[in-house]
Amino acid sequence: MSSSEPTLSVGGLSAAWDGAPVLRSVSFDVGSGELVVLLGPNGSGKTTLLRCLAGLEPITAGRVRLEGRDLARVPPHRRGIALMFQEPALFSHRTVFENIAYAPLLQRRRRAEVDDEVSRLVDLLRLGGLEDRDPETLSGGERQKVALARTLAARPRVVLLDEPFASIDVEGKAELRAEFRHALRASGTSAVHVTHDREEGFFLGDRVGLLFDGALETWGPPADVFATPRTPRAARFLGYNVLPGPAGPVAVLPSELAADPSPAAPRPWTVVAAGTVGREGLVILRGPANERVEWRVPEPFEPPSMGTPVALTWVRSRPLRP
Amino acid sequence: MRRSAGEWALFAPILAFVTLFALLPVAFLFATSLSGAGGWGGLGALLADPLNRQAVGNSLLQGGLSAGLAVALGYPAGVFVGRYLWPGRSVVRSVLLVPFLLPSLVVVLGVEDLFGTAGLLSGRIPEASFFGSGVPGIVLVNLVFNLPLVVLLTATGCEVASRDLEETVATLGGSPARAYRDTWGRPTWVGAAAGGFLTFLFSALSFAPPILLCGARCYTVEARIWSLDTVLLDPSGAGVLALAMVVLFVAPSLAYLLLARRLRPSGGRRESGARPLPRRSLGVGLLAAETVVVLGGVALVLGAVLYRTVAPYGHQGAGAAWGTLFAPSTAARLGIGIPGALANTLLFAVAAAGIAVLLVVPAAFSALRGARAGTGLGLLLFAPLLVSPVVLAFALATFWRPLLGGESAVWALVIVSQAMLALPFALQTLTIPLSGLSPEARESAQTLGAPRFAAFLDADLPRARQGLLTAGLLAFALGLGEFTATFFLVTPRYTTLPVALYGLVNSRQLPLADAAAGLLLLLSLAVFLGLSFGGRRVEL
Structure with missing residues (x-):
């Protein structure tokens, strides 16, 4: 990858469901360690866009490049792009520790290294004391933090976040946003976050885009996007x-x-x-x-x-x- | 959540029903049989009897073979049905219930029509007659009857798997094989295993197939109990063997129950993670081919029955058996005309369904209010299935017939036994959609002054009317096809269509039997259409 190459590059991406267009020629870049936020109302194509980037949905046109590599024929598990869903989707039969250790063990890292990685993420996301708990016994916010820790433990090149705070109460949401931003910054991972909550988007994003009817209408620094609405x-x-x-x-x-x-x-x-x-x-x-x-x-x-x-x-x- | 005395009272009808018409008669049967056989020593002597040991061995062999093959053949088809969206999928999913609603006699007849003497296949390929009798024939019948259940339960396993979790594993770097192992594979194994245990139970306790396709050397414990009581006139021996059978089959019954509970969706909602068929996938293509072969085989056996009802038979013209079926000669042979048998069948099934629905509504309300109570109730209602239809009927006849007075009680006992056997499935079918309802409407009714049960009736039950109707239709369909308990209880006056069908098969009146089986099959298909209309869903 050249120094100017973005970590993730999306160009002219289109997708359709049953022939009806859902995404229309979406293009944007994500730099190294950058957190971009795509804002849009319900039904604007935000989740579909993330699923296309993760390789979970087919695209009808365009390209997705990760560090210069075209991902067209790369299956989801080989992309290095991890998707975190609105609901945390934890393994209910594994403890918090085992959930976080899932991807490192999958990557056959040494046991000591896995333990260190999990401990680091537990500290980073302030999950200390919960390692042996079952996910069902955690609060909604704690479950989301475990899901983020599990995602970061995989060391993906890009993390995709699909409205992870949607079901968190107002008070918990503000704190969780700050913790997510801190954890993503500390890990240096690039991230694409989608939400319909504009306050959340402007708080988190290094750059922000507005998505309407599957098309990216505005793209830029949060202050500029807010100050100059186009339509x-x-x-x-x-x-x-x-x-x-x-x-x-x-x-x-x-x-x-x-x-x-x-x-x-x-x-x-x-x-x-x-x-x-x-x-x-x-x-x-x-x-x-x-x-x-x-x-x-x-x-x-x-x-x-x-x-x-x-x-x-x-x-x-x-x-x-x- | 603490229950009021009134809520506990809602459990009372179903508890009283199961206690009076299952637990008490069965306990009485076991006690009197043990006493008649000389106590526990008699049990040992009975189990030492070579014929009884052979029956136990046959049950284990036939049950084990049938379960193993049903899981091996049904698992891939279950994955294909549960995991992928394809044209006609919902219809196929509904049709899978049809064999479950039929008496096994119809399947026996289908196997005979295909593989028996002068069968449609064995007439052309003599080697195919291998499947027309003996253990292969019995196992084939068990497979046709139970394989769709394995497919359904495996498909249900696919539907309770979290698609989000599977996709999370993929984006974390897990291969498709790893995602299968760690996420969606597990519930499918649970479903297939539940289906396997159910197949084992239904096959090990099968009644008509060993009697009609093989004879005494293939008798299962169930058939042996019937033989001891009605042929050898040794009710004590039959009762003690029934007790041994319950002990023998309690473990697989509990295993099925526990596995089936794990297939229940949290909050009553299934994930329904079915996805479009992938293009150019060899694995999915093989799954599809296997599904076509397996379900095609089941359809072939049932289709053979329908074909025989209209095809020329011997020197008679097409459809001639239908005329003979309703002729006075058939009525003389059976002791009742087919219209009378049909009327009995419908009457008993309607009454049994009515009782089942009346009992499961308050029970479902109580089960919803506490998971433990729901589990306990499920176990309790499964008890009559564990003791098997023959033992249930045997116990009912032993305990209640003397109290109620001879033949006049027969119809009541038939209805009770059919309702009892339908209760666990009816309760399951009503409870799952009820548990998926949001509580707001019920709670609003309560804040407006409705007591809890009234709020349930006003707010929840109308929203779950499809589930209630399905539970009623399922209980009716199970009553239509119920053969074993009814056969044990009825006198000629109260003969039902399945019992008449048995008489025709047993006396080798195969064209007439085909016509009677075709009539049953058409009735079951009509109920199936009612069940599948509007996307109603039966929960096993």
Whole structure:
């Protein structure tokens, strides 16, 4: 592999189920030790993309290269790409230690080396004291950590993570995200993480992509991806309001809206709900074409009555491709 | 979870039923037989009897051979059916139940039609007559009857395997062989082993095949018990041999039960990891070919019966046997006309199914509330199968017939025995879909003021109506085909179609027997269609 060669290179990848396209010419690279996140709503093709990269689903076009090697004819178990599912899929008849030691033993590493590897990963993921437990006795978060430890113990070139925090509670999720990022960084493994949770994506990703209807729409550093939505659906997915601007639709953050003080301004927006969220007000409005707008109002906030007509203006907007 | 007294009371009907009509009569039978045979010393003397020892040996030989061959032949087909998606798979999966719903007599007849004297195959290839009688014929019947069960249970094993775990192993570097060994292979072995033990039990306790295809030298323990009681008029000897049989077969029965429980999906949901057929895979091609050969063989035997019902036979024209079957001469020979036998069959089966459904609904509710209670109940309900249909009928006749008074009790005892034999399968078929239901609807009903059982009836049972209907249809189908216990109990007035079929086969009226078997086969197929409609699923 040349120094500029990405660890994983995906080019023009397409896949179909029963003739219906699921992935449409997806291309992106993952550098060494890089953690990339693909964000997209349910049904956008995220899981299928990971399964194609792992060799578990056939592709109809395109290529997947790992360190320059074309993986077209390489079966899943020889790819060096490990997939971690939404559910941890642990061996229920093996202890935590045996689960983590599974791949090293498969690779016929020496026993002492296996023990060291498992101990290192147990420490890294703070699983100490659980080594002899059965997976059924662990919490959801602990099971996911064991699954990650088992994955990293295989020393794959790339780890694929399919919404691993989807069934974890909010409090546990934040901690687990940080631990996963730390463990992946420490092991130097490249990773592709897919999720529909944009906060998770922007927290974890070195680079982020937005996947809609099987096509990668935006790709880049998280701050850039968030700051410059290109299309109305990308803007909505990222939490923007899509409003009619003078030269076409524009994206406006809920906190960038304000009431238009001009008495002559038309009032096309109608309040449908209003309340307080933490220390700010939240107002939901509907426009003339039934479009939904979310408006976050700083303190002091006096909730308007339902049905009140409102004139809106905004302090900043980003032009969108129609 | 702590149970209220009311919930325990829901167990009462099924416990009372099994106690009154299985445990108590069987215990009474064993006690009186032991006493009549001179106590435990009599048991030793009875087991020293060469004919009894031969019967035990025959049971072990026929059961072992049948189980070994059924697993060897059924395992690859089970993997193909359970693991891969192919056109017609769900239909084939449903059709696999048909032999299980038939009396073994129909299969005996099919084997005779193919391999017996002037059989469809042995008439052209004389060497094929090897399979028409004796131990090879008996084992062939056992295979046709049980091999589909091994296929089904192996396929079920495939369906409880976690596809995620298998794919995880692949992406961790495990080869397909390793993934088989560490993940999806294990449940398939469990399924095949459960099928093997079930085949062993059904074959070692088979009744009609050794009597009709071989005679006394091939009698299993079950046939020997019947012979001791009804031919040699030694009920004490029969009872003591039955006790020995229970002791002999308790281990394989428990093994089957424990293995079958491991095939139950957690939360009532199967992973259903079936995947599309891979292109150009030699291994899968071989699996497909083996499946076609094995299931084709089963279909050939059953098809021979249907063919004989319409084919010209001797100098008679096509379908002539149907006319004779309903003629007064047949009624005179059997002591009952075929319409009467058919009416008895349907009546008994409907009543048995009704009892089974009424008993399994509260039992399923109670079993759902606690895994231990469910396991205990499963073991309890399996007891009548462990003691075998002949012993159950023998015990019912010994204990209840004097109390109820002669022939008037026969119909009731037949219904009770058929319901008893259907209970474990009906309970399993209802409990698994029930355990897969989300509890929210039931809990909502409870928070709205419904007591637990009322909430179960209002919220859970309607959602599991397919399971309930399947349990009822299965109990009905098992009643339709039940031969052994019914044969032991009935008088001519209450003769059922399977018992009439036995009379026709035994008197070598083969064209008439084929027509009667064809009638049974068509009835079973109709029930099978009811079972498979809407994707209903029977749990073994």
